[in-house]
Amino acid sequence: MADSLLAGAELRSALAASIAISLSGAPLGVFLVLRRMSLSGDVYTHTILPGVAIAFLVAGHSMTTMIVGGLISGLIVACLAGLVARTTLLREDASLAAFYMISLAIGIILLAGGEQAEELLDVLFGDAFAIDQTSLSVIAAISTLTLCALAVIWRALIMESYDPVFFASVGGGGTAVHMAFITMVILNLVIGATALGTVMAVGLMTIPGACARFWSRDLGAMMAIAIAVALASSFGGLLNARYLDLPAGPTIIMFAGALYIVSVVFGRFGGLVSRIAKRPHLEK
Numbered sequence: 001m002a003d004s005l006l007a008g009a010e011l012r013s014a015l016a017a018s019i020a021i022s023l024s025g026a027p028l029g030v031f032l033v034l035r036r037m038s039l040s041g042d043v044y045t046h047t048i049l050p051g052v053a054i055a056f057l058v059a060g061h062s063m064t065t066m067i068v069g070g071l072i073s074g075l076i077v078a079c080l081a082g083l084v085a086r087t088t089l090l091r092e093d094a095s096l097a098a099f100y101m102i103s104l105a106i107g108i109i110l111l112a113g114g115e116q117a118e119e120l121l122d123v124l125f126g127d128a129f130a131i132d133q134t135s136l137s138v139i140a141a142i143s144t145l146t147l148c149a150l151a152v153i154w155r156a157l158i159m160e161s162y163d164p165v166f167f168a169s170v171g172g173g174g175t176a177v178h179m180a181f182i183t184m185v186i187l188n189l190v191i192g193a194t195a196l197g198t199v200m201a202v203g204l205m206t207i208p209g210a211c212a213r214f215w216s217r218d219l220g221a222m223m224a225i226a227i228a229v230a231l232a233s234s235f236g237g238l239l240n241a242r243y244l245d246l247p248a249g250p251t252i253i254m255f256a257g258a259l260y261i262v263s264v265v266f267g268r269f270g271g272l273v274s275r276i277a278k279r280p281h282l283e284k
Contacts, residue, residue, distance in 0.1 A: 014128040014238050014248065017139050017191075021204060022230035024146035025188045027223045029209030029230075031181065035161050038206045040093070043100040044182075045189050045202045047077040049107030052190070057110065063135045067142070067190050074186035077103055078179070128196070128238060128248035139191045146184050153180055158219065196249035204230055207256040214267025229259050 032041045051073025052066045059065040081096040088095075131139070150157070159167045160177045167177075185205075192201030208229035212222040237252030265272050 010129040010131075011238065011242050013131045013133070013136055014242075015235065017128065017131045017136055018234035018238060018252070019231065020136075020140045020143035021188065021192050022208075022227060022234055024143040024150075024184075025192060025205045026208045026226035026230040027150060028146070028181075028185055028188055029205035029207070030212055030219070030222050030226050031157065031161055031209075032185070032206055033209040033213055038210070040096060041185060041189070041202045041206055043096055044074055044078070044186055045193070046100050046107070047074045047103045048186060048190055048193070049073070050103050050110060052193075053107050053110040063138050067138065067187070070190040070193075071183070071186055073103065074189070075179075075183065078182050078186075128252075129242070142187050142191050146188060149180065149184055153177055157181060196252060200249040200253050203253040203256060204233065207253070207260050208233070211256075211260050211263040211267075214263040214269055214271050217269060229256065233259065 029041075032038050048070035051069035051071070053069075054073075055062070055065045055069030077096070077099045081099050084090055084095040156167070156177045188205065189201045192204060196204060208226035209222075211229045212225040215225050216222050233252050233256035236255040238248055240246060240255075241248040241251040263271065266274075268274060
């Protein structure tokens with residue numbers, strides 16, 4: 001009986017954390033897709049690795065400390081990549097890729113050298129059913145902060161996403177908006193890593209955003225669809241992971257992947273069925 005209650009509590013905590021991550025991460029994923037930064041989001045998941053590793057080795061299993069460490073590490077890489085892109089002939093994507101590999105190497109070295117490497121690996125690669133109340137509170141706080149920040153910079157972020165040249169020409173502060181957006185992405189990747197792991201965390205951002213792109217052209221509707229896809233993937237993935245004894249992170253992403261395939265085939269805007277039906281040589 002006690003084991004059953006404990007399993008129920010773990011599932012509830014995992015579901016609550018996934019709901020919070022979905023509500024804040026999915027809208028960011030829509031903007032990543034619109035800004036053609038989906039792969040950059042994947043890169044940022046690995047830039048947080050050194051900061052999280054150092055924070056863990058210094059302060060132990062403290063989620064707040066690891067979030068701070070991951071945020072600092074990610075922002076340092078983002079700033080260095082931008083600096084190199086602005087002062088040399090190298091583009092920002094190439095610069096970011098180089099720093100990403102350096103960060104990954106540093107993180108692996110730190111992991112290999114630590115005495116508590118096995119426990120740290122559990123933290124870095126995620127265990128949704130091990131989320132405690134303190135971690136859940138931090139996740140909820142960052143999710144709420146992200147939604148509030150999005151509301152504040154909503155119009156500026158839309159303008160900077162669709163027409164950055166015009167936004168800069170009217171003194172919109174494009175760099176500040178971009179860095180605020182990157183900060184939110186990194187924060188949500190760090191909290192996502194607690195449930196999904198660093199490798200899978202970006203999946204619950206970008207896959208729902210990519211799905212939404214096939215079903216609507218209205219930004220508000222895309223946000224709603226992305227959140228719905230993320231929530232459905234979280235619920236379906238966690239329930240199956242619990243009762244089929246599967247790893248939670250990959251199972252959630254597999255559910256999101258299934259919804260993505262459905263969107264690719266049947267999506268109203270650019271889906272395979274829609275494109276075939278509109279081909280001129282098939283019209284009477």
